[in-house]
Amino acid sequence: MFKNFVSVVILFLSFCSLQAQELVSPNGNFKIKFALANDGTPSYQLFYKNKEVVKPSKLGLELQKDAKSLLNDFKIVEAKESTFDETWKPVWGEENSIQNHYNELAIRLKQNTTDRDIIIKFRLFNEGLGFRYEFPEQKNLTYFIVKEERTEFAMTGNHTAFWIPGDYDTQEYDYTESKLSEIRGLFKKAVTDNASQKQFSDTGVQTSLMMKTADGLYINIHEAALINYSCMHLNLDDKNFVFQSHLTPDAKGNKGYLQTPCVSPWRTIIVSDDARDVLASRMTLNLNEPSKIEDTSWIKPVKYVGVWWEMITGRSSWAYTDEVPSVHLGVTDFTKTKPNGKHAANTKHVKEYIDFAALHGFDGVLVEGWNEGWEDWFGHEKDYVFDFVTPYPDFDVKGIHEYAKSKGIKMIMHHETSGSTRNYERHLDKAFKFMNDNGYEAAKTGYVGNILPLGEHHYSQSILNHYQYVVEKAADYKIMINAHEAVRPTGICRTYPNMIGNEAARGTEFQAFGGSKANHTTILPFTRLMGGPMDYTPGIFETNISKVNPGNNSQVNTTLANQLGLYVVMYSPLQMAADLPENYNRFLDAFQFIKDVPVDWATSKYLEAEPGYYLTIARKDKKSNDWYVGNSNGYNARTATINMDFLEKGKKYEATIYADAENADYKTNPQAYKITKQKVTNKTKLQLKTAAGGGFGISIKEIK
Structure with a gap:
């Protein structure tokens, strides 16, 4: 009798341990908990440095014309852990090499009443979490139609968000900064005219979504490897601060047509207490497959x-x-x-x-x-x-x-x-x-x-x-290929590096259509650029559009020095000097920075960053020992501090600084800039004033 009781206890404990799983990131900063509810509904929970970032959040998919969706009634039949660590070299990029290091937990679920299998795969990196649904080949699940994906992202509070309206056809909106609870009231104002647009909810927003918590955590939600699936938006329950995935429908209203074996895109959550870490993350690229193009020369x-x-x-x-x-x-x-x-x-x-x-x-x-x-x-x-x-x-x-x-x-x-x-x-x-x-x-x-x-x-x-x-x-x-008006990228440029550029956001052209917000490019690197480079087309020197076309009274809402800084801030292997040659001929000394700045980098350093307010980035040329620094500033004039400790010890450099003049302002004096030169080393600290809507560019060349 006692032996039978012990056996039952062991079986019960084994069942419980299988029903709840944990995974820790390689550096120990992140932990996820996976669990099944009493009705077999899967959920996950995310922690960063022992602090809850995502509350228990449901997982699953609702199927079209199917009496039993993939939402509940599951049991865990297998849980596998593994570790992966490699370093790979991109064809082009922000650095010469990228480390791809994660711990993985693959949980195989079986639905009791249908005998269907799905796998939910979690990968914890040192900067965040990626997870996706996998559908193995099987008799009871072959062809199926997705009515909606029911992935949740339950936030821990009323965070500050930098968002654009959820839309099936465009991302060409200015960003709004607000509390999550304020999105509904601001939504209509945030929707501006576009050539094609369709919103789905007055609390719907798009990824990549950037947020900041009251206690200083930066959270970014996006997706990676979006192939043969529908683009994900986020629909907010603004009473409980829970986002639920919302896929883009087709003409029939269906969200996806799948055939096993197949996978969903990865859902990504990047978290840090330092905004610079978000910019430095290569998690989105790492969740994509290696290049399928053998000869990339x-x-x-x-x-x-x-x-x-x-x-x-x-x-x-x-x-x-x-x-x-x-x-x-x-x-x-x-x-x-x-x-x-x-x-x-x-x-x-x-x-x-x-x-x-x-x-x-x-x-x-x-x-x-x-x-x-x-x-x-x-x-x-x-x-x-x-x-x-x-x-x-x-x-x-x-x-x-x-x-x-x-x-x-x-x-x-x-x-x-x-x-x-x-x-x-x-x-x-x-x-x-x-x-x-x-x-x-x-x-x-x-x-x-x-x-x-x-x-x-x-x-x-x-x-x-x-x-x-x-x-x-x-x-x-x-x-x-440089695709404009297409879907925003999700790191697929790793797999197909001939996808050298995308637009998929509000680019410079809107400066001629009435203007963009002066802090726009302090947000884009935290949102749109998380999935891949943008053909933003910077370099506009004549900011008064009426001087180009008397019938157009638009104003470019930046300073000229800000336009120079964008060549470093807005990373792309495809960079345009977008203004007219006649305007560059008027400012040949400033134009020199655009002529000099590379479009391919050996390494990148993120010196200071606060989404919506400012960011300063330093990058080293892939073909020389030269460095370039770029800054974009928001609405408030400030002083940027640049620590040059990224330079090589024992070497001397000459820095050419293209900065806002003392009286520069994006509204009243946008073309006021100054160019100075000074000797610098890795011990140098620069302090540069940036105007409202301003910025700077610095070229740093080794003195031999």
């Missing part, structure tokens, strides 16, 4: 200029003529129309940009508006809008290619789809072959307007699969 970081800003400001036109009310490709004869005199993508003008790029050491030139169809490209949900191979009569494709090649300049082709994903795929092979034949090594893709087929969204599963298809097809032709 053709993938090169690019600094470029382009025929773009003059159209954005309204000074010039993408369209060739004003005489054609509608275009029928292959039928409309543009040689018989009268040019409007404003078409910027003409041979003579493009050659002027090529000359400017060659004179100042840039790698490439982007040209928008070169191809037929711009007369009626937007607002008509038009399917066959561009063919991506037919130039306007005034754009000599071969002649420009030969001229650029003679000057050592690479041309960047623009592929605007007007949201017609079917049409782009219809022409894709022909378009990429056309690029190969004419010496174009990179394409800027665009998805302005509502997505076709109608009813789909920019962030739904099938459209995300389209973006992925374009990147993979481009790799077949050795073409780099």
